[in-house]
Amino acid sequence: MAMVLKENDAMNGATQKKGAVNLVLSHTGQHPHFVGKILWVQKVQRNESQCENGHPGLIEMECLIWKEFEELVSAPTKELAEYYFIKHY
Incomplete structure (x- = not known):
């Protein structure tokens, strides 16, 4: 809940x-x-940008590291990004 x-x-x-x-x-x-x-x-830094795709789930550095994993990088929240990481990797 x-x-x-x-x-x-x-x-x-x-x-x-x-x-x-x-x-x-x-x-x-x-x-x-x-x-x-x-x-x-x-x-999170106030001026820190989101990934280029506009999804706030990962910070810019994380997007660069995981760029070949589309589902992970496109996660709309940090929690979903963590879920996709555990589920698939």
């Missing part, structure tokens, strides 16, 4: 670790789906 987080949900998180690429947050609120959970977020 997919959930959409709202702006006020950000107040219920505490930063655990900050890295150059990742941000790790722990949930501090009372929402039953998130109690005791950790959220791992991959940082």
